[in-house]
Amino acid sequence: MELNHMTEKSLIRYDVKETTKEKVIWTLVESLYEQGYITSKDEYFETVLAREKVSATGMEAGLAIPHGKSSAVKKAGFAVARLSNPIDDWESIDPNNKVELVFLLAIPEGEAGSTHLNLLAELSTRLMDKEYYSRLMAAENSEQFIAALDQVSVKEKEDKDTYEKTILAVTACAAGIAHTYMAAEALEQAGKEKGIRVLTEKQGANGLEDEHTATMIQEADAVIFATDISPKGKERFQGLPYIQVRVAEPLGKGDELIDRVLNNPDGIVSAENDTESARGSENQPANKKTGVLAEMGQAILTGISYMIPVIVAAGLMMGIAKLGAVPFGLVNEINDISYATHDNELFVILHHLDKFGFMIFQFMYPIFAAFTAYALADRVGIVSGFIGGLFAAGIHYRFWGIEEGIPSGFFGALILGLSAGYIARFLNQKIKLNKNFQAMKPMLIIPAISVLSIFLLNFYIVDPVFGGLNVLLRNTIEASQESGEIVLSTIIAAATAFDLGGPINKAAGAIAIGLAADEIFPLTARVLAIVIPPIGLGLATVLDKYVVGRRVFDANLRVTGNTSILLGFIAISEGAIPFMLRNPIITIPINIIGAILGAVTAVLLGAVQWLPLPAFWGWPLVENIWAYLIGLLVGTLFIALANIFIRHMLIKRGRMTITS
Known part of the structure; x- marks a missing residue:
């Protein structure tokens, strides 16, 4: 393998007089940028510094190998700095290491198995050969250094x-x-x-x-x-x-x-x-040796990564069905049971496709909770996590014959998924059996105890708490009916955007639709608050690199963002749920404020929508559609820009990392 294909003379620096790790790395980042290896200096620099916090990149004998994997890397390669003044405070494997030779590796996303990554791996391996490393250190200029890169000793065959x-x-x-x-x-x-x-x-x-x-x-x-x-x-x-x-x-x-x-x-x-x-x-x-919060965050991220394909698949199925019904004017009617046996075969297919997408959505929380538990307890946590997710989706109410049951939504999935993982892990660690009975532990004992624990937790805590929240919200909205259109619009928009199709959202919808049916108050705030969060969050994943010059969402959320925009336009707010599960403290308040700003703006400008048609095909039925669209733009832009700037700030301060 010829490593000289991964670098060039202009990337081998013998004139580096910087005396701190950060300045040395920045110097090499600039060199990579100038030679076209990376597209954004800031984004790649922050990625490398984030990697520095994971473990030391200083080695021994004067060597350091900082590196980073980033979407800002256009092509794999490396830059080298020979320091005039060795740095003795570079975190290293050898505490006495004084860094004087630095390799900065630029690693692209999604190039598994490529020749470039194989070469970088080869470089890392060669640097462990003392003779090879000595030849690099002896090089007096960039020409000699590049020549020494591919002078490799022949190793004896292992017997x-x-x-x-x-x-x-x-x-x-x-x-x-x-x-x-x-x-x-x-x-x-x-x-x-x-x-x-x-x-x-x-x-x-x-x-x-x-x-x-x-x-x-x-x-x-x-x-x-x-x-x-x-x-x-x-x-x-x-x-x-x-x-x-x-x-x-x-x-x-x-x-x-x-x-x-x-x-x-x-x-x-x-x-x-x-x-x-x-x-x-x-x-x-x-x-x-990580904190509980960090461990929970990693588990939640695992659950989200497995849940995203479910949301994408469900949304696309429903989207195809509804968009296919648009030319026939049957967008909302297509899910009526009468179309299951219609004479037109196309209507039958569209009807079942819409129902199919809805069915897939029911497994969103079970998949999330199952793999959140899996991340904490491995395979023994999957069953209890999955059942916790079924509770969060409210599927149990159908079997119990409770028509007015209130599902706990993503909050329930979070609580029950994490609880299932910790319970299963605790049981797995504490239960000791004779080796002849070991198979009983993962197949019988742990599932039985953990599933029973999740049942009791949901029955006595999760369902009652969210049922109580629903009643409280209903009473709040009903008490606000006489307080003026701005206050009522604010409350309805906030409740609608709070949990994206969850129990609080549904409670707000029930009251808002009832008020509209009685011609007391239009649905303008309600329908806008449904579409603003998913469109705004999806827009954030598209605009971030243009607004702050780097990505602030990881690869999984960027994929979700594209789907979220599509689902938002057809009034399916669930596309934004992964963002809320990943960072609820950031996402929920921004969603609420954005929905309020958009709804109130539209109402003040005179937009009126009496029909429960939040998707784009219902927009022509809005009175003063221009005011409605301005409100939509205000709300979505606020959510997009607020998410971008806040996440960028947290990344720069080291309080958030992007995993790709």
Whole structure:
């Protein structure tokens, strides 16, 4: 492999006099930008600094390898700085490291398996070779440096018969390049020096490389998990002694880790992917020493990532059905049961497609809650999480014959999904059975206890709380009927936008439709508040890079954003729910304020809508449509810009990160 294809002379700097990590990185970022490797200096710089907070990128012998994976990277490559003044406060594996040679790796999103990423992985591995690194350090100018990049020593072929023990290792870092491969190389080298065979599986940006086979696992004596993210397929190693460390630890302590896993492991990998003999806090996995809030956030993000395809699929099915019915003037009527047996086959298909999309939506919360619980407890949390999501969707009311039942919506899904995960994990860790009865734990005992716990939690707390909120809201709106159109519009818009189709939204809708049916108060505020949040949030994912020069939403939410816009125009507000689940403290207040601003603006300008038709096909029926559209524009722009600026501010302050 020729690494000189990944850089150029102008990216090898021998004139860097900066004395801080941030300034050195910025200098290299500017070089990458000037040579067309990245599209946004600020976005990529912030990505690299966010990666710096995960683990040290300073190594030893004067080396540092900062890196970042970002949508701002146009093509993979690296820049190099040879420092005139070594930096001794760069966080490093070796606390005495004085950084004087810096590689900045630019990693694009979504290039798994590409030649470019393979080359960056090769570079990371080569830098662990002391002779190779010495040749780079000896280069006196950029020409010599580039020539030295591809001067590689020929390694002797490994003979497995010369080793008495075999250790497997899994390495994975957040970006999936530098530390992943360097940790693997460090463990392999340490193993050779100790006469122990070390086989490494890299779980990086290229997916699983050198995956451990069943034969390897059967012959192994132990396994080392050196990861900053959850290793994939950990249950494969059932019965093996293991240790769990940060991905950077092998770079300075490879021999110590080998001794530790053979003589003093953290525990034994069990079928349920937890330890059977964890000994104490000093041996607990370093990457699990995270706060409860951070752990919850990661679990919620996992749930959202699995829920998004459900929302997209459901919305598209309903969207196709409703848009297909537009030419026939049957947009809202197409879901009537009479069209299930209509003479026109097209109407029959559109009717069932609309119902099909609605059915898919019912599984949005079950999928979210199931995988939120899964992120906390692995497979043993899925069942109770899924059932908690069914409660959140209100499906239980249909079986219990309660027609006026109030589903708890996304708040219920959050509470029940997280609770299911923690309950299942607690049971999995605390219940100890004889090995002859181990199968009973994940198949019988944990599901029984965790599902019963979720039932009781929902029956006595979640449903009553949200039922009480619904009654309170209904009373508030009814008490406000005589307080003037602006106050009433404000209250209806706020309640409608609060939980996007949840119980509070539905309570506001029931009262607003009743007032309109009695010709007491029009539905203008109600219908606008339905469409403003999903369109505004979707618009934010499109405008962010133009407004602040970078992406402030991760890849999952950007996909959701496009769908959210479409769903907003056809009055399906659920497209915005992933944004609320991910950052409720930010999203909910902005949604409420945006809906109020848009609704009140339209009402003050004279827009009037008496019919419950919030989708775009109902807009021609609005009196003073220009006022209605101005209100829509005001509300959506507020939500879009407020989300962009607030998220950008939090990212710059290090209080929010973007995972791609």
